[in-house]
Amino acid sequence: MTAEATTSEIGDEGAVAVPAAVGKVVSPARLTWWKFRRHRLAVASLVFLIAAYLVTLFASFVSPSSPSTRSRYLYAPPQSVHLFDKDGTFRGPFVYGYRMSRDPKTMRLVYADDPSRIFPLALFVRGETHEVLGLFETDLHLFGAPGGYVFLAGTDAFGRDMLSRLLHGAQISLSVGMISVLLSLVLGLLIGGVSGLFGGRIDTVIQRIIEAIIAIPTIPLWLGLAAAVPRDWPPVYQYFAILLVLSLVSWTSTARVARGRFLALREQDFVTAARVYGAGWFRIIARHLVPNLMSYVIVTLTLAIPGIIIGETALSFLGVGLKPPTVSWGVLLQEAQKIQTITFYPWLWIGPAACVVSIVLAFNFLGDGARDAADPFSR
Amino acid sequence: MNTTPAEPILRVEGLCKHYGARRSMFQAAAAPIRAVDGVDFAIQPGETFGLVGESGCGKTTLGRCIARALDPTSGRILYKRPGGADGEEPVDLATLSPSGMRPYRRDLQMIFQDPITSLNPRMSLLDIIGEPIVINGIAKGRAVRDMVADLLEQVGLRADHMTRYPHAFSGGQRQRIGIARALGLSPRFIVCDEPVSALDVSVQAQILNLLQDLQASRQLTYLFIAHDLGVIEYICDRVAVMYVGQVVELASNEALFSRPLHPYTEALMAAVPVPDPAARREAAVLEGELANAANPPSGCTFHPRCRYRTEACKTTRPALREVVPGHFVRCHRAEELTLAGPSDYVAREARP
């Protein structure tokens, strides 16, 4: 064969057509991103989730007060932000103060806007001191009403700001999802990997255990385990105990995916090639197997996060998960359980419910897009 | 071609690979699949030794045992490095531990059938071709890059392709990448497991020519596996025909294609499609299916499909005998039968 024939083959067969990147090196990661980007909803969800996690990370800065600060305004409805006052003059963003009265029949507190009291909102105001990321203390808050008060999501039975409570609750609810999923990732990869790589008796035993765990209905299992967490434990211990309870089930799906991928990849010729040129098992796992199964595992995990967030919410709502003074969305919903609350003070449950629903939906959309992008080489 | 009986580079003796003989916890032990069941042959340095047979007859298993991608169940794989000292004893690769095998990994490499699964999709060509070089301590850092560039050019690709990933290449180009990966260790013996079966016919010839060029320039010895007799006839010096884990015929290319001695070989040759549809063959069409390797037939394993079978074929297993010098066959009736080779069809069809 002549040299021309060789080069012409390359010229003719060419690289597979890739959009807008002629002569550019297209890595598998870039292909994955291209496939993912086609799902508008998934991209929007990703942006939303990144924003949500950022806000949550700096919750104490974004929220106007601490989740436990009480005020004299009990069960106050959300204030709305105005730009123009009653006469139509522009005042910049502001909220009206409350005019408080009691309903003579029910004795409930009734709130109305007090047009004589206008609290302009400002950015970067000084307020209560708080710790940012546990690193440094500051009294700076993203926004506030200097000289007045602001309750954009209303207040609860103790006059605590619901917005601050929602934001601090997000720290627990969102981190439970993340940490538990990371735990599942480690457990699932390890156990699924051992199962898929060694096979034989170990595999059989692990598979039967997983089947046994999956066969137990999740909610009763969670309830039973969560109820066993001692009530007098400090909140941090309770948090980690609930986290473990939630992870106990979710690692099984990761392990199954990991095992299946390990089994499939183990038979691929590039793994045989690596063995023939003398690569050790550790290198084969780290360089050839794990990079090729990570995308599938990440998809499984993304789809597992909503389940865990719902799990935490459900357990706390039923009173066996986290307990006050810890604040999570589940705890907030639990506090809003009373029938009067549901009818008279709907902002107490609409807030946390909306948070749970939007986060769960966003993770599901993200997972759908990720599932499609997981195998970037398929068309 | 090498016809002088030099010392073989590789001698396989009684090689067996049985799958699934182990019992699992909830299953009774099934009969093992005798994928390779007592294979003997010797390969001379510098030759291309063909291995042909239907799909599922154990060719890949045999090739992988030799490259020690699989552990053989029993038998010996005696390897003697060419140019070694005269009195040097061949080593038995079959019994070497993974660490004992290490020094011989460089000498024995493999090229695979499937251009898709043989390359890690998440590694660039630099990593794919460079990894064997790095882990075998042949080069480091900058030198690896230079070696990879050189290897890519040797297999007919461009050096600047090394930053790309396999998905950007066609089937033929991927096979070239696989060849470059094998060449990085300067092997002496390469197991080529159906390297062109998955390619278009036009690309097949280019890869076969590349393999031949490399063999000449690097004094390589090939074990060339194929199920396509045309490819085998084109590239091989000697050929072993395999059926259900055993070699049933072994001869030089000319001897085999001019006068096959085993009915199975005859049937394989008759099954090769002829370009002229008018030239229909009244031929030894291969009937039935490949025998079950877990439960091979009694006597000659080919007897249920053989047009020439006798009672003896059903009961006694024939041995691999040297019927003509250099021509081995596993058939009771090798001497009495006159079988048709490809040339016979041409001759017969040429008659008015």
Ligand SMILES: Nc1ncnc2c1ncn2[C@@H]1O[C@H](COP(=O)(O)OP(=O)(O)O)[C@@H](O)[C@H]1O
């Ligand atoms: N890993 C395995 N486990 C069990 N049986 C196998 C395995 N690999 C191959 N076999 C069986 O061994 C026989 C020979 O297979 P193979 O060597 O791949 O044949 P060929 O390459 O000639 O097509 C077939 O019957 C196949 O089903």
Ligand SMILES: [Mg+2]
């Ligand atoms: Mg094969």
